[in-house]
Amino acid sequence: MWRDPIVEEVRQARREYAERVGNDIESLVRDLKEKQKRTDRKVVSFPPRSPSRKTDAA
Numbered sequence: 001m002w003r004d005p006i007v008e009e010v011r012q013a014r015r016e017y018a019e020r021v022g023n024d025i026e027s028l029v030r031d032l033k034e035k036q037k038r039t040d041r042k043v044v045s046f047p048p049r050s051p052s053r054k055t056d057a058a
Helices: 005-020 025-038
Strands: none
């Protein structure tokens, strides 16, 4: 099976980051929120959208 090297690199970075925060989702979210506070980039939120209804049974 062919493996995409870019996907593998992203997965490895994700594993390393998770290990740095103790593989704990709450710690990961807390860390990301702290990083978000320290950036000068504008954070944008969009209101939730309703699912679209498809009428064709294609």
